[in-house]
Amino acid sequence: MTSRLVKDTQPAVSTLGFFAPCARGLEASLAAELSALGATEVETTQGGVQFAGDRALGYRANLYSRLASRILLKLDSVRYRNGDDLYKLAARQTWETIAPPGGSLRVDLNASHSRLRSLNFALLRIKDGIVDQLRTSTGSRPSINTERPDWRVFVHLEALHAHLYLDWTGESLFKRGWRNDDLSIDSTKGAAPLKETLAAGLLHLSGWVANPGPLLDPFCGSGTILIEAAQIQAGIAAGHARNFAFEALPDLDHALWTAIRDEAQAAISLNKLTQTPCIGMDQDASVLSKAKRNWIKAGLPAEAAQWVSGNSLRKLPSLAAPEAAPPGMLVTNPPYGQRLQDPGQGGWRDFAGLLKQSYPGSQCWMLSGDLDLPKQLGLRESRKIPLMNGTIECRLFGFSLR
Numbered sequence: 001m002t003s004r005l006v007k008d009t010q011p012a013v014s015t016l017g018f019f020a021p022c023a024r025g026l027e028a029s030l031a032a033e034l035s036a037l038g039a040t041e042v043e044t045t046q047g048g049v050q051f052a053g054d055r056a057l058g059y060r061a062n063l064y065s066r067l068a069s070r071i072l073l074k075l076d077s078v079r080y081r082n083g084d085d086l087y088k089l090a091a092r093q094t095w096e097t098i099a100p101p102g103g104s105l106r107v108d109l110n111a112s113h114s115r116l117r118s119l120n121f122a123l124l125r126i127k128d129g130i131v132d133q134l135r136t137s138t139g140s141r142p143s144i145n146t147e148r149p150d151w152r153v154f155v156h157l158e159a160l161h162a163h164l165y166l167d168w169t170g171e172s173l174f175k176r177g178w179r180n181d182d183l184s185i186d187s188t189k190g191a192a193p194l195k196e197t198l199a200a201g202l203l204h205l206s207g208w209v210a211n212p213g214p215l216l217d218p219f220c221g222s223g224t225i226l227i228e229a230a231q232i233q234a235g236i237a238a239g240h241a242r243n244f245a246f247e248a249l250p251d252l253d254h255a256l257w258t259a260i261r262d263e264a265q266a267a268i269s270l271n272k273l274t275q276t277p278c279i280g281m282d283q284d285a286s287v288l289s290k291a292k293r294n295w296i297k298a299g300l301p302a303e304a305a306q307w308v309s310g311n312s313l314r315k316l317p318s319l320a321a322p323e324a325a326p327p328g329m330l331v332t333n334p335p336y337g338q339r340l341q342d343p344g345q346g347g348w349r350d351f352a353g354l355l356k357q358s359y360p361g362s363q364c365w366m367l368s369g370d371l372d373l374p375k376q377l378g379l380r381e382s383r384k385i386p387l388m389n390g391t392i393e394c395r396l397f398g399f400s401l402r
């Protein structure tokens, strides 16, 4: 495979190659999302999507994508046999024009079907190639920083070809910039927030994004699913409140990026939210107050959400759709064994009865690592979609409530 990078004589119109990794199971939805942004040559692979487009598309993909984990710019590819070939691939780039001057570096490598015996050694050779080239061209070596690097290089090894990428994202795109609480702090307390990218994936796969109506998350935790939904409704770009690695790169097109940010700001329309009420319920009052704070920090008006404190297994709120709106839908990730105590067999049966009684004709979508959840609920699923929630193998179950 050859490089798609066309040297930048006219940076705004050159065709660039990109790769966007995502959670397993979201590839097709991400491909559709990127195509809607104007991507061409869109191709899904396991765990990501490759695509082509101009610089503006790369900036927009970072700003708007709700499903990608990051956006990588393809720099070069080579047919390789050993570490020396990888060293040469890294050393033949003009890093002094690519990297932020004096910035610290991190290199990541992943492989599928590579015949190399040591991937650590391969990584070392690539790092050496970059460092040596920069020392020769600038007179100084970049420092390596695996925690908070200023710039990042990714390498993907296939059986015969190595692909070299520059990260345009920085912190992973699931970090939208609105979460008040820290995932790691929460998980020690028992609550387990979904990644924003996965929450958005549930909304795509359930069909809510295509046909948005009132939305209820009866186990809403920190409110991730509802906040993603409300931002989609209000036209708030996923990355509205954060920065991206490409902003620190020497070839940043300031005027283009400012225009894209301005366009995103102008597209926000908060009054659309009142047509599709968002309702969050949780039995943990402290988690609910986090959800409320997150909602506000995400740029959403307080009056557009209803937060209900209580036990969803006993009583559920009304989900009436305003006239002419699509019927209400439930999208949730209930507690389950690997992360939280689930309510046990009897509890789920009662919950299924309550769902059918409260929302006849509605759809309920549940993400769970418990592959027996339908059996426990006593409901037959109409859809079952495999998804990875971090390292937990999950299913998104769709139920039609009759």
Ligand SMILES: C[S@@+](CC[C@H](N)C(=O)[O-])C[C@H]1O[C@@H](n2cnc3c(N)ncnc32)[C@H](O)[C@@H]1O
Pocket: 191, 192, 193, 194, 195, 218, 219, 220, 221, 222, 223, 224, 225, 281, 282, 283, 284, 287, 310, 311, 312, 313, 333, 334, 335, 336, 339, 340, 343
């Ligand atoms: C897996 S977490 C949901 C995380 C959420 N999606 C987020 O991103 O923060 C499950 C949530 O269900 C809540 N919960 C557990 N049992 C409940 C019950 N019987 N009624 C209401 N909420 C409950 C927990 O407090 C927890 O916040």
